[in-house]
Amino acid sequence: MSTIKFHQDLIVFQKSFEVAMVIYELSKYFPKEERYSLTDQIRRSSRSVSANISEAWGKRKYEKSFIAKLTDSEGEARESQTWLQFALACEYINDDQFNNLNNQYNQIIGMLVNMMSQSEKWCSFSPLNQEEK
Secondary structure (H helix, E strand, C coil): CCCCCCHHHCHHHHHHHHHHHHHHHHHCCCCHHHHHHHHHHHHHHHHHHHHHHHHHHHCCCCHHHHHHHHHHHHHHHHHHHHHHHHHHHCCCCCHHHHHHHHHHHHHHHHHHHHHHHCHHHHCCCCHHHHHHC
């Protein structure tokens, strides 16, 4: 694991940010009647994935808080997948767009789960890391 100083250095953050921006661009073309429902919901949940990763990074001094924020991030990623399913069913996005974004979220979720299962490696102030110093 290379040295990571900022949450923006995390590949999972970078991927989640990219996906949120793709969703933002696609959602510009959703019908106006979806503005206060599907469009807002999918934009909020997709952005929350990255935001919760940022918060988790800031709380890594406390391992349980770190895991809790990553859990929130995972939940937001899964919510985004659900909104993508609605967008596909309503024919606002095509099969290729859905499959690409859904697969990217599956990768992001996998990365988050790995981070949670190895939280002691990420939490610079955990007892394990204190003993190694």
